[in-house]
Amino acid sequence: MIEGMPLPATDDPLDREFWSKARDGKLVVQACGDCGTSRFPPRPMCPHCQSENVTWRDDPGTATIWSFATPRPPLLPAFEAITPYITVIGALDSDPMIRIAGMAVTGADDAFTGLTAEDVEIGQPLTIHFQTVSPDCALPVWRLGPRI
């Protein structure tokens, strides 16, 4: 855990299902209960058909790097101590229009410190994992796969 890291509210009815499954190490994606269109982040209404019916689908959490960034100062104080690190936007293999941000991690201990832009490239495979950062919050991180 990063001392002082701002954490999301995990008890909002809109995305409570996502955070609940995240604590169990599982990815779920909100989908429209009528037309089936997936959406992320969770929203109260389908942007495709305007339905308010919601379902959730399990997702294997495999993806590829759609974009990445190396955050540069000034950073929030909580993040200054862990630089350099890489923030990745992963496009899910199951639906590339679903893109989820998270820190890139590598190695058996899912360390994110020390990674630089030379360690990642667009299209590189990823697998989502969830790091427990508080008793009620596990954040998504992206484990880097081999470069293509």
Ligand SMILES: [Zn+2]
């Ligand atoms: Zn819909």
